[in-house]
Amino acid sequence: MKRIHPxxxxxxxxxxxxxxxxxxxxxxxGAVKHHAQYQIAVDTEEELETYARRRFHVRMQGVLGKKTNLISPQEIIFRVV
Structure with a gap:
């Protein structure tokens, strides 16, 4: 899974x-979903994708700038299965 900044x-x-x-x-x-106590830790990329497909936001990092953001599932490009 990946995201390309628009x-x-x-x-x-x-x-x-x-x-x-x-x-x-x-x-x-809502507005506090970015707080650590409201986030769920997952072990594998497969589990991560399962949550994202269920509309959960994913913590992602930019390859160049190294900035981390919570990314909406609508912005995520999933691998084709």
Whole structure:
């Protein structure tokens, strides 16, 4: 899975934290979904994709700028299965 920034064209990929896990955020938490206590740690990219397909936001990092953002699932390009 990836995201291409609509303005800059920068590639964003899922961000793996120091504990080796990815993070997703439940959009039902609204404006506070970015807070750590409202995020879910997941182990694999397959699990990450499952959450994203269920409309969870994914923490991703830009390849060039290294900035991390929560990315809406509508902006994510999924691999073809």
């Amino acid at each position: 303005t800059t064209g920068e590639l964003f990929l899922p961000y793996r934290y120091q504990d080796g896990k990815f993070r997703v955020a439940d959009p039902r938490h």
